Amino acid sequence: MGLLRSKFFLFVSVFCLACFFVVVMAQSRLGGGVSGHFGAVVADYFDEGWAETHYFLTTGRGQEYEVVFAPGVVAPEPGA
Secondary structure, eight states: OHHHHHHHHHHHHHHHHHHHHHHHHHHHHTTOOOOOEEEEEEEEEGGGTEEEEEEEEEOTTSOEEEEOOOTTOOOOOTTO
16 A cells, blocks of 8 residues: 555656646746746754755745756845
8 A cells, every 4th residue: 555655646746747847848938937036045054064055936926936956056146
């Protein structure tokens, strides 16, 4: 039962990701793209000596997406 549930979760996750990709690509071809307010949240683990930054895009409709940049890509300034 657990293996079946894991496979189902994987299938649903891949399906949702594929749907999101199709929507974004369709919007970008129509010139719409995805736009909104870009922000960053920094979690600083000072005692442990490290920090991590999470980037988010909030659309005009209130949808929030986490943005992940490829290695070597410099993130824009928050508020951009």
